[in-house]
Structure formats: structure tokens, C-alpha cells
Amino acid sequence: MRGRDPDRITRSEAPRTTRKGALVRLRFTRFAFGALVTLFAARAVAENVAPDDATPAAAAVTPPRLLSSSAAVVPEGTHPTEPVTVVLSLGIDAEGQVSEATVVTSGGAEFDQSALTAVKGFRFEPARRGDAPVAVVIGYRYVFPAEIAPIPSVPPAPVPSTESTSAAEPMPAPPSAKAGGEPEEFSGSATIEAPAREVTRRTVSGEMLTEMPGTRGDPVRAIEVMPGVGRTSLNNGDPILRGASPNESQTFLNGAPVPFLYHFGGLTSFFSARYLDRVDLYPGNFSTRYGRVSGGVLDLHTKDPRSDGFHAGLDLSLIDSSAFASSNLGSQGSVGVAARRSNIDLVFSKFVPKNSYSVVAAPLYYDYQAIAAYHLNARNTARVIGYGSRDSVQLFFADPNDEDPSLKGKIGGTIEFHRVQLELESKLGDSTTQTTSATFGRLLASQQIGDLEQVIEGNELHARSEWRSELTTGLSATLGGDLFSWFMKGRYHGPAPGQFEGNPSDNEPNSTRRDISIEDSHLNIVRPGAYLEFGVRPAARVLLVPGVRFDYYGDLRKFSLDPRFTARYEVRPGFTLKSGIGYYTQAPEYYQALSGIGNPNIEPYRALQTSFGFDEQAGHAFKFGAEGFYKRLENRIVGTPDGVAPHFINDGDGRIYGAELSAEYHGHSGTFAYLAYTLSRSERRDGNAGYRLFDHDEPHVLSSAVSQPLGRGWLVGARFRLISGDPSTRVVGSVYDARTGVYLPKYGPINGDRDPTFSQLDVRVEKTWHLGPVSLAAYVDVLNAYDAKNPQGYRYSFDYSQKQPVADLGLFPNLGLKGEL
């Protein structure tokens, strides 16, 4: 949530870099060209266009676009208790370089110098009049926040501009303006974000959201390059964070939990990158504002649509096609929509072999987003966000599957959710902010495999409300509450659900398993939570963040209390030691507590998480870090032997430990590079058995990525990953089940073997053309460029006497074209 998050005020498009824990973010505000021309009498200055030929009133001017920035830091030794504002005037030449920078409104000599130093490293795509690049002048306003004061949750008052039709004073004419050749003027503002309060937060934003090679522009996939993120298996994109099971981590969108992160195939997440500002990854030791999970958190933050007029675009690729449009909403708001649809169904039928199955409905997914933001006044901003996603497939097998005869007839399913999220951010006084949101939605998840059926549908309501206040110098507080609630009905007919991790028999033929049937028309789950967190500065360079979270599980009539503590010590500017410890309670899956298939007396379990490390910001562009972690799972939920009642019990535990190293580079020209290595071990223990490896234990995870603009609109990038293979359980024999006519496997030690090492190189090449107000780009994202086979387990013959490796996605070039107005 914006008001709570210490790292941001506005949602903008600029990339972020960090120094001394402070972050810079830029926001452009586009102004009407007619007003600009009237007030500044600007004319284009272009290389190939003589002044006499310039017709500024005739050709549209595209404002400059920030490619890279460098962080402005809070000056050493200063600890502002109130926000400090510095307004600059920047000349941007036709090459996109900052040709000059002057202070228009001073915030004090030290802050002025910090801002001037930072802007020298800014790199822009130059403004254009039609096709021709032109020099322009822009206004920038930096806001250095009070060090522990909550960041004002509303954007600062608009910079006076020539666009505005209000009575605001225009920007003073820049000193560099020359008669007969004054450049266009635009305005923007930048906000320095407060120092971090978490032990570890890793953020994907800016060009990394959409230009990370190997992700097809999917912003969530971009986290795969970060330390602590394991590789997910084929078709399952849910992230593995520091050795935690996928269900032990949660993805949020603006603080509301997301039910399904990826469309089927695991290639595309449900939310368009167009309206995502950043993705925050908390691999562990996260804040008390997140609860009910024991692993990690992924928080997606939306951004407001552009308010500088109408924009639209298309993106067509082999896998899916998308479109977006946005516009300003008066002078105080903006609105935008986006939609995406898969293309698989257009060609699917052509690849269906004869006499195999009938396609009732080919695999299809789509998603959509609509965002409207409006600044009600200087202290209040309201947002309405609508979004939804749908995946469906329906096949018909006239003949039973040869490997499992229970697979026959209709096989398919639908997963969809549709939501509306209302948000209000308010500044209550000078030192208190409030954010409130409510998400209403409809969810349907149905699956049918022959006679086996699972359906759950109904309504969901999630809410969050939070207050942040600076109580006194050196002490701030955050108080909040959230709600997770489901009002569903469902039915199930199929094998009794078992323990889904560390249970190879969960994948045995359905025909050998005993079916159960349940139906529940009142599957109501209400889980409220509350949290309190303090920010304490006993010394200038020390930040202590103690907090506590309370959760009540209405469906279980159980509660949990999770104390958490984070400490940060800035040893010297740019170098920070950090540590954290805390409890993180995990809510059971809903079916684990359902009478008939689960245990109504099951309890939530929890993890004790600890971590210690450092962050180093070396210069403007480099950042390094290292962190060690240890987690202990207590009272973990496991399945009963043979799945007999009560089916699930709290009789397991686990331990996870490791270290992460990371290095990050963000260059002036839009270059970014990332290198991460994680060494870890993740183990589980079921009942009285000894420790075994977790299903996705990956001792070594090496990830690297680089992206480099080459000029003339060319962009190239590559990503390479080298990851230990996942553990696997060897099949050591089989038994013929004469009643059903299929074989049952006999297993060796659970997760006693390991798949081969995974390696993959992804390459991305993009070429962009600017045709007046339109930009066109062609790209190719080659996944698995050298076609590594990367076996992920085996497929067995009917009697398990033969096996064949199951390969991951082979070489796959995704070609695409996109255009934007």
C-alpha cells in the first residue's frame, strides 16, 4: 500500500537506484503544448531543421523520456525532520543529455548540491517534434523526506506549469532560453524515498519490468534473477522463496492477496506490465503488514495511468496479444485500460493428432485491467482498480488414457477471478497518513477429469486499513488491520487430497485411489488480522523496527501472535548492516480443515525466521549485498499414513538455511546488469521420520542478466541461469494392482535422487522506431537459446520398467511487434 510503504509516494515509470538507502523516483507531468508555446514562445531547436522552417504549432512535441537516473542521497549528517524540497531547471539537449542544471527553488546548499550531482547522471530519450529530436527544458522537483517521517501519501502539489489552466504561476523562464530558439518546457517531480525498514526487499521496476531477457516482458518473472528465488517446475510459475513451498508464500496486488499468479503454462502472469509500477520481493523476514504465510511475499504495486493525454498501444506476439489505452481524467486524474488474450487456441486444433481427443474448447487465457486515479484534493487520492483473469480448456477423450484409465471423457477446467479494488490515500495532518482499500471479487475454479470433479466458486472480500504517524523525533508508528475472507460453495469428487509436498504417491494413477465426495454450500473463511510496528532511532545511524502481528482464523477458531524485529545500522554512508528475527504463521489450506477430507481441528503452523547481512551502495551505479538466513518450521501440517482420518495433522517440521550474494548495476544509458548466487538447503521432516530434502531444494542457484541499449533504438539482453536440479524420488519397482488393472510404483527414499543441473540462456533483441508520436518495436525473446534439455523428472511406462526424461521448454523464439501512441 502506498501510504504505508516507506519507499514510495508516487507511482512513476522511472527506474530506481539506491544510495544510503534513499531512492529517487521521477514523475513526468505532461502539459498542453498550446499553453507552453503561449507562455515561453518556444521553438524547436533541431539538428536538421532550420529555425525558419520550424512550425512548432504544426508538429506535436513528444516530451523526453527518462532512460536512466542516478540516486540523489540525503546529505550526510543531515537528518531532516520535515520534507526538504529542491526545484531544478534542467536543459535536455537533442542527444538526451542533461546540458545544464540550475536551482530554481533552494532546499539548502547541501540538498541543492545533492540534487545537482544526481541529475548530471540522468540520461533521456530526447524530446521530439515529429521525428526530429529537440532540446527542451524541464522542471524537476526533488522532495527529500524526513528520515523516519511517513512519506506523504498524496503526490505533491503540481509544479506550476504553463499547461495548467489554473491560476498557478508559470515556471520562471530558464536561464538558457534564447530568443528565437527557446526550447520546449515540461515539468516533472522526483521524490526521494525514505530509508528501508525491512531486512531485505528486492525490487523490480523500470525497464527491468519489461526488458528482462527470458521473461517475455512479464514483470513477475523478472524476480527469477534475484537471490533467494528458486526455479519453478514446468508449468508451475509460483515462486519458490528461500526454500519455502509455493503455498507458503503469497503474492499481493496493492496489499490484496492474489489467488492465482500465472496463467496456465506458467509463462504469463495475470497483470499487465503496463500498469505495474514495481514488484517488491521479500524473500523472508517481511513486515508485520503481511501475514498468514510463513515463507516470502511478492507485492505488486500498480501505477496510475499517464495523465498527459491519450495513449494507446498494441503488442502482438506468438503467445499472446495485448492492448492498452489511457488518458487524463480532467486535470486531476487519469484512467487506463488494458487487456490480453492468448493466441494458443488459434492454432491448437491444427496440432491435435487424429483419433486422440476432441477439442471442445481449446486452451485460452485472457486478463484485463482498468485503473482510474483521481486526486480529490491536496490530501486525498482515490483509486478504482478493476482486474480479472480467466483460463479455460476443455477436451474430450472418447477412449480412456492408456496410462490411467480413469482419465476419460471430459477433461478440462476453468479458473477465473474478477475483482474491483477501491483505494483511498489520505494525509491526516502533517505527520500522519492513512490508506484504506477494499477488494471485492468473484472467484471460480473448476476442474474435471472424467468422473473426478472439483468446483469452488463464490465471492471474496479483502480489506486493509493502515495509519502511519511520526509520533516524535526518532519514533514512528504504523497501525493497521487487514481482512481475508471467502464466501464460497464447492463440491469435490475424487481421490482424497493428501500431503502435496514430499508425497510421490500423490501423482499415482487416480484409478488406484479411493474416491471421496463432499459438497459444501457454506465454505466461509473469515480471517482478520491486525498489526503494530514502530520505527525507533536511538541513534542517527541505527533503525530498530519492532512489531507484532495478530491473526484470527475464523474457520478454525484459532489465533496467532507473531512478534517480529528488524534492525539496520548504517556503518558508513552506503554500507548498512541489517538483521531480522520473527515468527511467521502459516494458515492451513482451506481443504485441510474441511470436515470429510481434512481435519477441522488442524492448527496453523509457523516459521521462525532469522537473517543477517549487509548492503553496499558503491557509487551511483553499483550495489552489492550478502545475507545469511535460517528458518525453522514448527508444527508443520502433514498427511496421515495412508490418508486415513483425520487426514492431516500438525506433526511435521522443517529447517532451511543458506546464504545469498547479489550484485547490481544500473548504468546511465539504460544498461542494467544483475548477478546473484544462492547457496541453501531446505529440509522437511514428516512425523517421526528423519529429515529429507524439500521437493524444491536447490542448493546452488546462479542467475545473471544484462540489458544494454546499443543506440539507434536497438536493445539487446541476455539472461543465464545455472541451478541445481530438483530432488526426485526413485521408482525401484512396481506392483500390479489386479483390481484396477494398473501398476503402482514402489519408491526409494523420498527425494533421495536429484534431477540433472538446469541451465538456460535467454536472449532478447529489440529494435524501436519512432515515427512522430508513434513508437514501433519489433522484438524476439529467445527462451533457452541453446536448447538445453533440462530434464525435470521422468515419465514412466505402464509398469515402471522403462522411463523417459521429461524435458523442460526447449528453444522457443517468441516474436512480437508492439506499437504505442
Added chain:
Amino acid sequence: MTRLHSLLLVGLALLGCEDPLQSVSSIQGPRLLGVRVSVAGDAKRGTPAPGESATAEFLLATKDGDPSVSFALEACTTTQSYSGIAECLATPFATALQASPIPGRAAFPFAVPADLGVNSGLRGLIRGVICANSELSGADSAAPHCADGQNGELSFDFEFGAAGSATANSNPELVSDALSLDGNPWLAATAGATETCPSSLLEVHAGSSHQLSVRLRDSDFEPLTQLSPEDPTRETLLVSHFSSAGTLGHAFSWLTAASPALTATMPWDAPKTVSGTQLIHFYFVARDSRGGQDFAERALCLVP
């Protein structure tokens, strides 16, 4: 939903490609295909009650038909678990051991103890090892196995139920005229496995395609007790089909009381070439998923 998608994508990716793994419907070596329990004096019933005797018969298939068998078997009680291989709850009440192979179909007679307290959920279990054309090794050990390395381990659970009781279950029946080839009656071969084709066998030509049919009777679809309105009122039967040569279109067929003509039909393509003549064996098993089974064997003569 993730599991469904994984299954679909992996499976669909293989359709249309030549599968390197052996087909379940292809008999390449010795395999156990079916087990039928028949109560003494009431052969159609497959659910013995405490105090009754019964015999378990085993359908063993080989490429050449009519194997000699060896076995180590035991009968005990078990419960119906949700998944996995069934285990004995107590000491087996019957055992049988044949270490050296003997000709003929394997049979395991047993008697259910009269004092066996059969309650809801208690089932019978026959388990052990059965080998075709092979000695049985480790007969006295806890892990007997086929000397030639073939996998002969089996598990077969069935219900206890006296005649007329709620748990009584009848075996389906593949009567003599249940099978047809291209619409023509396909009767059992009268000769044993030989290298040459008996004249009584139907002939097919190399490279030809045919339709095999298995017909059941309405009485084979026993009524079921409905626990909810959605439950079926009658049994659904699974027919498995196997051949020692050629290619069957699919390995399984489901039949309900509403299936057209109560008949399962499956395509079979004969081998493309043959040197001289070749005897091809076919095996069919009909199951009701509650332990009731019947099986049948047929043969064809493949000619150029």
C-alpha cells in the same frame, strides 16, 4: 488446477509423437493381466464370506501363450486405503507356494476363516509373486521373486460378502460369443500355443486393419447403492485389451448399461510384415472396480 495443466501439457505434447515407452496393450513379455475370485459352489460370486472357500485364478499372458507358472501367494485382510499398495492387517489366513513352474492356469484356493470378524471397511487381499516360465527364487524369504527378473509382484483386494448381502458382488462374464472380429464371431482357439497356426483360427493378412469387439450383457452391470443422487445406479465396467503383435488403438474401454449394444470396439492393425505365418494372442479382461473380473483369450493367424 496446476496438476491438471501439467498432465495436459505433458500428455498432449506426446500425442502425435512416437512414444518410446512400451504400450500397455502390447504383450512383449510375461505379464499378469487379471485375477478372478470365484466362491466355491457359487462361481459367479466374487465375494466369499467368512467360512466359505474360494479360488483365485490368474490370467498370465506371454507372447507365445499358455505359460507355465510358479508363485508365492498369500491371502489376508486389509482395509481400503486412500492410496498406495495395500498391506495385510494380520497374519495371512492362506498361503500357496509353487517354486518350480507347472503348466496350466495358476489357481490359488483359499478358505476365509469362519471366525473372521468382517466389519465395514474390512476387505480381502491376495498378494505375492507370480512368474511365467520361470523359477521362483527366494521362496522361503520375505522377498520371493522371479528368477529371470520379470516383475511378478501383484496385489488384489476384494470384498467379503455372502450371497444376497449388501457387499456381495458378482463377476462380469465374457461368454463364448462375447468377442467378434470385424463383426464376425471370434471363438476361442482350440489348440495350444504352437509355432504354426491351427486351421481353426481366423486368418488376417499382414498390414490389414480390423475392428475387435467385446460385448457384455445387461446382467453384468449390477445395481449399486446410491449414497447421493449423483452416484451411478449401476456398475461401470472397464474392459482391458491386449495383443502380442500388431497395434491396438487403445488399451481400455469403459462400458455402462447405457453404452450402445453394451459393446466396446477397438481398432487393431496387424503387423506390416510376416515371415511365413504367425500366431497372435489376444487377451481381454472385464472389471467392475469392486474386484469382480472375467477374462478371455483369443488368437489369430497372421498370414502374408
